[in-house]
Amino acid sequence: MNDIKKTDGKNAGVKKALSQQSSAAKKTAAAKKIAAAKKTAKKTASKKPAFVPDKALLAKGAEVVERLKTVYPDGECQLKYEGEPWRLLVMGILSAQCTDVRVNIIAEELFAAYPDIYAMAEADITKIEELIRTCGLWRGKAAAIKGSCEIIVSKHGGELPSSMEDLTALPGVGRKIANLIRGDIFGFPAIVADTHCIRLAARIGFTEAGERDPYRTEMRLSEIIAPEEQVEFCHRFVLFGREYCSARSPKCEGCLLADICDKNL
Numbered sequence: 001m002n003d004i005k006k007t008d009g010k011n012a013g014v015k016k017a018l019s020q021q022s023s024a025a026k027k028t029a030a031a032k033k034i035a036a037a038k039k040t041a042k043k044t045a046s047k048k049p050a051f052v053p054d055k056a057l058l059a060k061g062a063e064v065v066e067r068l069k070t071v072y073p074d075g076e077c078q079l080k081y082e083g084e085p086w087r088l089l090v091m092g093i094l095s096a097q098c099t100d101v102r103v104n105i106i107a108e109e110l111f112a113a114y115p116d117i118y119a120m121a122e123a124d125i126t127k128i129e130e131l132i133r134t135c136g137l138w139r140g141k142a143a144a145i146k147g148s149c150e151i152i153v154s155k156h157g158g159e160l161p162s163s164m165e166d167l168t169a170l171p172g173v174g175r176k177i178a179n180l181i182r183g184d185i186f187g188f189p190a191i192v193a194d195t196h197c198i199r200l201a202a203r204i205g206f207t208e209a210g211e212r213d214p215y216r217t218e219m220r221l222s223e224i225i226a227p228e229e230q231v232e233f234c235h236r237f238v239l240f241g242r243e244y245c246s247a248r249s250p251k252c253e254g255c256l257l258a259d260i261c262d263k264n265l
């Protein structure tokens with residue numbers, strides 16, 4: 001009996017050591033991946049930008065960044081992905097035409113049923129559909145979630161890719177989600193041109209009045225907002241858009257940006 005216990009203890013020790021080794025190897029591989037991606041990003045960044053803001057616009061950008069910090073010092077992502085990159089991808093897919101609050105509720109049950117990317121890749125699609133039915137566009141989202149997880153497992157060894165090209169090659173993933181991942185997970189400068197961002201950028205005067213195009217908004221803000229501020233700025237923009245500058249009833253009176261905003265309503 002004692003011998004069995006001793007062997008079990010030894011096996012547990014070996015397992016623990018192997019698991020530590022594999023986790024350390026994973027971390028090293030991830031760090032190498034990020035370093036390589038940053039090198040590529042640097043090369044791309046040296047290309048001439050499509051839009052060059054004047055000094056006044058740059059100053060306005062910096063001022064908006066600073067003022068938003070006073071109201072939202074944290075500037076955190078509202079999607080509760082618990083530090084798990086693949087969860088942020090899934091939640092990003094779920095968030096199309098759905099509020100962050102609802103996505104957080106749905107995701108809790110979804111991730112309880114499928115706790116890792118491998119389980120999600122192998123999941124029965126009808127079960128995913130059932131679990132996400134209350135967030136709208138559920139059929140397409142379920143296919144995109146399963147399809148993306150399958151590709152990440154088969155093509156990227158279960159780890160999220162960091163390049164715009166690889167991310168946007170995943171089903172249901174456009175530049176908005178790709179930038180969310182690149183910014184929040186990999187630490188690249190990234191503008192997430194969601195509905196709040198597009199509306200606010202046009203109203204404040206960062207883009208043309210009435211601009212609705214996500215790509216043009218992303219390109220302009222990428223040049224106006226300092227690279228190191230972009231990720232948190234976008235999270236703050238979402239909160240500010242919800243609380244003060246909503247689509248239907250912007251609270252211009254007393255708004256902290258009132259004196260520098262073009263108020264293109």
Ligand code: SF4
Nearest residue numbers: 245250251252255261
């Ligand atoms: S002044 Fe009005 S339009 Fe401009 S950011 Fe504030 S609430 Fe929005």
